[in-house]
Amino acid sequence: MTTRRGNRHWASVTFEIFFRNVTSSSRKLQSSQYSSLGKYPVIDQGEKEIGGYTNDETLVHPGPLPVVIFGDHTRCVKFASAPFVQGADGVKILAPARSLHARYAYWALKATELQNKGYARHYSLLRKLSFPLPPKPEQVRLVDAIESYLTRLDETVATLERVQRNLKRYRASVLKAAVEGRLVPTEAELARAEKRDYEPASELLKRILVERRRRWEEAELAKMKASGKTPKDDKWKAKYEEPAPPNTASLPKLPEGWCWASMNQLADIGTGATPNRSDKKYWIDGSVPWVTSAVVNAGLVTQPSAFVTQAALNETNLTLYPPGTLLVAMYGEGQTRGRCAELRISATTNQALAAITLHSTANLLRRWLLLFMQHNYLALRRTASGGVQPNLNLSIVRAIQVPLPPLCEQTRIADRAEQALSVASAADATTNGIQVRSNRLRQSVLKWAFEGKLVDQDPNDEPASVLLDRIRAERAAPQSNTSAKKPRRTSRNA
Template sequence: MREDNSPCLPPGWTWATIRDTGEYINGLAFRKSDWGDEGLPIIRIQNLTDPSKPFNRTSRQVDPVYIVHRGDILLSWSATLDAFTWRGETGVLNQHIFKVVPDNRLVHSPYLYHLLRHAIDLLKQSSHLHGSTMKHINRGPFLSFQVPLAPLAEQRRIVAEIEKHFTRLDAAVAALERARANLKRYRAAVLKAACEGRLVPTEAELARAEGRDYETGEQLLQRILQERRAKWEAEELAKLRAKGKEPKDDRWKARYKEPAAPDTSDLPELPEGWVWARLDQLLGSLRNGISKKPDSESGTPILRINAVRPLSVNMEEIRYLSGSVDQYADYVLCQGDLLFTRYNGSPELVGVCGAVRAVDRKVVYPDKLIRARLASHLCLSSFVQIVLNVGLSREFIARRIRTTAGQSGVSGSDIRSVPLPLPPLAEQRRIVAEVERRLSVVEELERQIEANLKRAERLRQAILKRAFAGKLVPQDPNDEPASVLLERIRAERAAAAAAEPKRRRTRRTGGNGKRTEPVAKTLPLFGAGGER
């Protein structure tokens, strides 16, 4: 692609602007009042990047130039920058997308599609890319960007060679995607087996085989509850004494609220030696995070909301609060803390849980997260995070998620009420070790798959780079030079434009007061539709 240091082109090639290659029609802006359950689908950027996304539809009458048909080239120029071949049903073009109408006298449509994808990759790396969050390319620099144009016959040979290479790449990528999907299913199967007592031998089975006794989950739960109460009493007594009050009897102990056991009437039977518990029975505390918003480039590190994902807490996903960490002492995270997502725009991420592992500095957490601290070391937080993210425990949370103003959330009281299976402590340790062993293998394989997918994308870009440097297929001296063809077509366009009477394009309003679409005029540049 042509910049200041332009490479030499092969014989018969020429530089052309993107403007030369055809018509680029900018989409329409639709109001919510234009949406409905019937009519043509409105093709938005999300429908290009993810064909499974639902359409908004409209019965609004539009000029035919904004209608998109199967096989049309579409180019998104804001947020997502890429070219696509439309494979869906006939629809209407939304704003921030160009419909590309190639000038087939000059350019072979599949050649232009690949050329545009390659040009966009280069534009992304240039000064023509604007915006910090909403990346976009302005119309003028885009249209003026120069691209290498091969002779028309050679374009077809280039496309055939590109598609031969891409077919092999597509098959490799599809195999990698299948492998990634299989790993996802395997991960889910491992976690499901862990929560159902099928991943490792149960403590009951081992005790029978070894002829020994063991502590059941029910006995363990009673010890946890005793330790929970003892810890509360110690803390309450310390508070009283700090106020100069020495209890004369034990009546103050009656203020302790014994956590309720779960209703097991609808819960399935557990493996021998396991028991159903309610998360509240295992907790020492449950607390929302800091409501103050990050306001500094340094100071006290505070986790981002996206730091918490199922079975993980990324302690590097941080922003900063002004002030010393001592001001937020009650919110400092410790190893073994459980963090829940309290609010999120994606319901599937609400209520997910991760355990804090090693802590090498003081970090606090925001109010859209909830911190849970277990009352006793007799229950492993690394085990609790497993069972809370799958099976009946996760389903319990999912049923209690509420959505308001686009934000989905779950309450602390609902989290306290989650039922979870509790095996003997020794079995918890074995389950955690086996889950971590298997998932570490899965994660390594996923890293390899991701690396190979990136390699495939680099190969794709390298193929396009060779193609548009004239190195993918040999040149044929009998082909009409692209420069000759381009000059002839430019002359024909100029003559047609001079012969056509000028008409002023106006926006009109219909009898109902609503604006109707202007009549689109076929131009060698962009069609109707404005700049951003």
């Protein structure tokens, strides 16, 4: 037997030759009526193969099976070979020509590239397309090859997804061990073993608070000097508001040498604004970097979202934050809220970001705070308040309860954690790359299949032209409209 590849002996046929639309206008179930269990699966235009279940026999698709399901809005393509119920609006049920291999018709539609019109309808575009028609035996070989290749690709992707889930758990366990003092020996343990003293975190916190008050006093004196005032005594110092410490009554016990601190004790917490977009003097020819909450997803902020002018900085509630500032998204799309990133440039922010600015000794806490904020991400999100879209606010950020280790221990923890997390990130990048290549290979398999390059052709196969004549004869024969009427609902089958 001689073989050849290519589609020179194939035919090209219209949508109406390939499929017949047998969608019912009455036999369909609204999504609000889906059940989690039932005798019959409900197939709709969603991403899931099965949208839900029902026991209502009167809604079961009455026509011959198998059929192909097309999502008019979503462009999802599904295959149904067992009794099912049609989902609500947007579902098209397509019966392949009887002489076609039904799975071939499914894969041919699956491989079709339709223009994405968003949530608009796509069926009118589908009806204008042509489909390749190989001989029937070659359709069988193509389906076997496609499903063999894609099954192996699916197994690879499933393995990669398991690896990614394990990496996620590994990262979480590293961060949890870090903030609980289990990742490296504690400073107290080392000091005992080495018979030396060490500075506990409580002393570190005292130094930070002394520096915090001194900065406030220096700023107040500068304001008085600028206004031509000279203080006669120290009564003005009484205006200083000591940041509230955390309530430790319900907090877990920390390792020896650690202490609890509020974020407000460790840093200055501020935010920004969005200058009036209609005021051109705030935006045209701007040179001052300005960032929005979307930047936190990158981890490190090295590029601005936009630029504002010096007038915007002078006249609105903007503050220019220095490199090293930690940015926390107080609200944003998807998983953005609660994420923390380090600012690597001088920049202003919009009002959706809380800026955590560290000074003097507190500057040394930056790596530790970044690790803690990564671990605290989900807990912080749960503290959000509001209605449909809960948000964080500056009060919540200031009140974040931070476990504080001694300074030397922070450095050792950060070194070990960053090393472990970098290994996990490298593995994650590798799996993501393999997933991308797997998706491309999936598209290539379908492309080769319908270009006649995936399997050999057999010259002894019945020609596609003969198959096409048979399909046309079937189409010309009268069709019984099995889905036109909905069976009368009775108390028994209800």
